[in-house]
Amino acid sequence: MLSSEIATLECVHHPNILRLFEVVETLGRVYLVTEWIRGGELYNHITQGGPLREIHAAPLFKQLLLAVKHMHSLGFVHRDIKAENVLLLSEDRLKLADFGFSTQLLNGPNQKLDTFCGSPPYAAPELFSDDHYIGAPVDVWALGILLYFMVVGNMPFRAPTIPGLKAAILKGDYLLP
Secondary structure, three states: OHHHHHHHHHHOOOOOEOOEEEEEEEOOEEEEEEOOOOOOEHHHHHHHHOOOOHHHHHHHHHHHHHHHHHHHHOOEEOOOOOHHHEEEEEOOEEEEOOOOOOEEOOOOOOOEEOOOOOOHHHOOHHHHOOOOEEHHHHHHHHHHHHHHHHHHOOOOOOOOOHHHHHHHHHHOOOOOO
């Protein structure tokens, strides 16, 4: 996973993607030197301060869309978009982080992938099937879940167990705010 993260961060330079400065290898350890992000995770900001007002969420979400669009244009997919992987520089600027599940689509944008990646609450229905999936739509689904979380403060699909969550996602059984 670390090699995927390094490979991606070395290629996808964007104002809304965490910047990698250097990779330092020592005996038995690898350190990633990245830019310092003062504001912490979007997840903590929302769970502690409540959902964002639409006027605040919209420009932040646009930054995420631009970051993901840039990744996709370079043939990379993130596969773990979630509030915990969005870091706040300030109240109005953010960075997408944690590229451990990212991959480069060497065979084009319709390359079929088969590894379940990401967090179940953000997982697209196709990730729960035993078949292959296309990477970019999985990122787009996760962005939709993230936007819901940003403005509602809860997840749209909820269940006490992973099998229950899977069933809710596959049925489209989401909760309205």
